[in-house]
Amino acid sequence: MTSITQSLPWLNDSWTKLTRQLERTPHALLFTGQPGLGKNRLAIEFAHLLLCMNPDGDTPCGSCKSCQLFAATNHPDMKVVTPLEQGKSIGIDQIRELNRYLTLTPHTSARKVVLISPAEEMTTAAANSLLKQLEEPPLGSVLILISHHPHRLPATIRSRCARIDFRAPGPEEATQWLAEHGATTGVTAALAASGNAPLAAQALLEQGFVEERDKFLIDLLSLTRDGNPISCAERWQKSGSETALAWLQGFLLDVLKASLHAASNKGEPVDWSNPDALNAIQTIAAQVPAKQTAELLEVVNEGRRLLTTQIDERLLIEDILIRWNRVVA
Ligand SMILES: [Zn+2]
The missing domain is CATH 1.20.272.10 (Zinc Finger, Delta Prime; domain 3)
Incomplete structure (x- = not known):
């Protein structure tokens, strides 16, 4: 299995920071950075690691009950909250449902992991409702908020999360990565148009x-x-x-x-x-x-x-x- 830092090497620093003290993971994290860096992909990998019942350092075991559920993409202890339609907000009903979900004890793993992406798309009412969870976190849960525009989140939310900033690689590293992934022409222009975010540049080329x-x-x-x-x-x-x-x-x-x-x-x-x-x-x-x-x-x-x-x-x-x-x- 290829690790996230092998497939997206510029995420190495963020990954190391997150996994250094896994047992001391904060209950609320905020992933920030421009679109196209792989924040969501890293969050999913990190959720996998947190849910694994027998991880080896920063690698999920791949064989426990939890890893099997994760591979089948229906892990009951993981929830992803996104806008119901593209371009729409994350509404209060979605956060109320999340709050109910968090009151239940975990099904298989030792904890529950929730991804909210993009977090800045929460309505004010939704954000206020989430705030209660951040103030009194349910035992063992980890909430990961993913945001391209963290300044659009209420300061009260931001201040309750441990922040991990994702950075774009330099132009050389980004160019090399795109070349390794089959991009031949227009690489410089696509990278310039996407602020050196390799996945965004790749999407533009496609x-x-x-x-x-x-x-x-x-x-x-x-x-x-x-x-x-x-x-x-x-x-x-x-x-x-x-x-x-x-x-x-x-x-x-x-x-x-x-x-x-x-x-x-x-x-x-x-x-x-x-x-x-x-x-x-x-x-x-x-x-x-x-x-x-x-x-x-x-x-x-x-x-x-x-x-x-x-x-x-x-x-x-x-x-x-x-x-x-x-x-x-
Ligand atoms: Zn496992």
Whole structure:
């Protein structure tokens, strides 16, 4: 069996920190870090380890009753709480059900393990209801809250959890990992678009990031002449809003780098996300002040965050493209 730190080596530090004193695991943990680092996968592996009745160091035995139940993915002492539909919140009813679940004694293992992901999607009422569990934890239970945006959690929740921060690997390690997993082209651009989070970059590449980005560039460049932001937004949404905005983010970052590089006049090499679109990048950089590019980049960053909510994606992209037209035209 391949361990989590073998398959996702950048998680090694977080894993070591968690498993060093397994018997002293806090009753509430908060896993934080950008999407695409493997927080959920590590949480599931950690739950497995906590539930195993006969672990060997940081490795579950694989053969006890608990490990068998885990392998069959219906362990009665583990519960995962996620939004019932993508883009929806985690509601109070789900947390009330969780609270009832936690009052029951464990079925097989010595404890119960609960994963709440993404924890920031809890409604205020749900978070308040969970708070009681965190204040008076049921004996032997471990609650793992997983969050891409921990600042959106109430401070009262954050302060009651032991926090484990997940960090992205450096560009070299991330590039190597993607290459080992069969990625050949577009790796730099995909990593730039996902803040070096390897799993997020891998997902982008699988969604056709490389093929789509040429179309995005053509769309963007023709938009200012005779293009229509509304029909362009429609195309981008169909290609995948996340892919489109991830690409635009990397592209604008390149434009900003080009502006700053031209201003500094040092001739140092630049780490481009889209080295194959350098002509377009430099033309735009010469035309648009760096401050405006930075503002637009901020709007796109926020737009990507909003994509995880119930926002109207088409309108969001339209708004961004209209702003782009205003800046570049
Ligand atoms: Zn076991």
